[in-house]
Amino acid sequence: MERLFNFSLIFQMAAEFLPLVFLFFLKKQINKSLKIFLISSFISSFLLYLTGVFQINNLIIFNAYQGITICTLSIFYFSILKSHLFKIIIVIIFSICFFTLIWELTKTSYLVSTLVVESFCYIIFALLFYIDYINSSKVNNQAKSYILINTSIFIYNCFSVLNNLEIEKLMITNYWFIHNLIDGLLKLLIAIAIWKMPKTYLS
Amino acid sequence: MEDAQNIPFLKVIILVSIIFSLLAIAFYVLFLTFKKRIEREQEALRTAEINFERQISEASIKAEQQERVQIAMDLHDEIGALVTVLKINILNAQNRLNEPDRLFGLLADTSQVIEKTADTIRNISNRISPPTLVKMGIDATLDELVRTINATGKMTINYQSNLSGVRFRLEAELNIYRIIKETINNILKHSHSEKLDIEIKRSNENIKITFNYTGLGLNNAQVEHLLRQEKGNGLKSIQSRINNLRASIRYEVDKKGKAEILIKIPIDEIRN
Structure with missing residues (x-):
């Protein structure tokens, strides 16, 4: 079981690195906030792994990663959705999410409610994107890649919304390898989406 | 663990x-x-x-x-x-x-x-191209056309416009003339009407051409249906010219048989 757990961790790290490789080496055109999200996701996973190995308190890294994720994904969805109503919904949801984060940080420093609220928010964001995509008449290649990224976010958050309730207990079990495998697989999906994206146009 | x-x-x-x-x-x-x-x-x-x-x-x-x-x-x-x-x-x-x-x-x-x-x-x-259109413009040409049709006794056309002396691009004027002529032709052939009112109103944004008559008319859906069939070359020709001018055309008919055809042509498309 422990070997499986270690394998899942390495697989997750490698899968998180792959989108960045495609992004920078293949010079793909991608939303800036999504780029920041992917970079921060890889760096935080790497740092969490390192601090875990050396048994250093990594709470601040985890909390910072959550803050960055809330901001970058909200900006990402805000910029790619076409419907004004959906944009307003995103601003409202982001405000709720950010408020929960600040409230929990000042109160306990341990994020539990924030993680659950966050997962719900991302599920709503993803659903809004699907509806927006169906309603929009013009679709470009970039939007087709964003569907895959959106699906990755959607599936991951559907999986993690319940996990987040007991994240502290779950993280110390070997069953956490399921999370790592799913997260890794979904990061591979993001890598495929980036692979399919058009290249950056050089002027 | x-x-x-x-x-x-x-x-x-x-x-x-x-x-x-x-x-x-x-x-x-x-x-x-x-x-x-x-x-x-x-x-x-x-x-x-x-x-x-x-x-x-x-x-x-x-x-x-x-x-x-x-x-x-x-x-x-x-x-x-x-x-x-x-x-x-x-x-x-x-x-x-x-x-x-x-x-x-x-x-x-x-x-x-x-x-x-x-x-x-x-x-x-x-x-081919009415000489009056080149020399005097659309208003005088339509006036001449209406007088010619009225003289035949087939139909009485009452023509009113505020275009007097106004000139547009010759190509556009020819298109408008042909649209109106073809529309009159269609009304003459199919409406069984004896009287037709044509009004042309120019504003800063567009030109509105209205045809009003009582008889057999068509509504938008019927015209759309005819346009998608093999027949109706006259209607297709009108539609093609309307598209050329980036204009719009609306056909309406009520239960009493009062029919109206309204054409709106953006002034920017035909300005000289």
Whole structure:
């Protein structure tokens, strides 16, 4: 079981690195906030792994990663959705999410409610994107890649919304390898989406 | 770590989470199916739209070709015949130089033939492009057209406009003239109406042309249906010219048989 757990961790790290490789080496055109999200996701996973190995308190890294994720994904969805109503919904949801984060940080420093609220928010964001995509008449290649990224976010958050309730207990079990495998697989999906994206146009 | 692994609650959470993610995957598959269906429908709609545009364009070309064929036939049958008569008259006149009475009769006949030839040339020229349109503009040309139709007694047309003295691009004026002429033609042929009101109003944004009559009329849906059929070349020709001017046309008819055709042409498209 422990070997499986270690394998899942390495697989997750490698899968998180792959989108960045495609992004920078293949010079793909991608939303800036999504780029920041992917970079921060890889760096935080790497740092969490390192601090875990050396048994250093990594709470601040985890909390910072959550803050960055809330901001970058909200900006990402805000910029790619076409419907004004959906944009307003995103601003409202982001405000709720950010408020929960600040409230929990000042109160306990341990994020539990924030993680659950966050997962719900991302599920709503993803659903809004699907509806927006169906309603929009013009679709470009970039939007087709964003569907895959959106699906990755959607599936991951559907999986993690319940996990987040007991994240502290779950993280110390070997069953956490399921999370790592799913997260890794979904990061591979993001890598495929980036692979399919058009290249950056050089002027 | 082993203690924690044995907590059944955590196992349930993981299991439910996996079920949730499977449901998410199922949702995504459903979305993909729905997306493909919508894309297929959009593609079918686009193809139908392209075919419709092509039909209209083909009808317009066909109408122009028919017009050319008609002009060629008129030139051949009418002008050709008249010129032959003139040639025969001149040959006869050459042979009758010593018979002044008969020569005088021949010359009078020739003069009539020349007059008829001039009339025929004028008519053909009018069909290609009315000279009044080039010299005086759309308002005067329409006034002339209405007077000609009223003189036939087939229909009484009441024409009103505030275009007096205003000129637009010649090509646009010709298009407007042909739209109005074809519309009058359609009303004459199909409406069984004896009276027609035509009003042209110019504003800063557009020109509104309204046709009002009581009789057999069409509504938008019926016109749309006719446009998608093989028939209705006149309507297709009108639609093609309307598209050229980036204008709009609306057909309405009420239960009492009061019909209205409203054309709106953006002024920017026709400005000189």
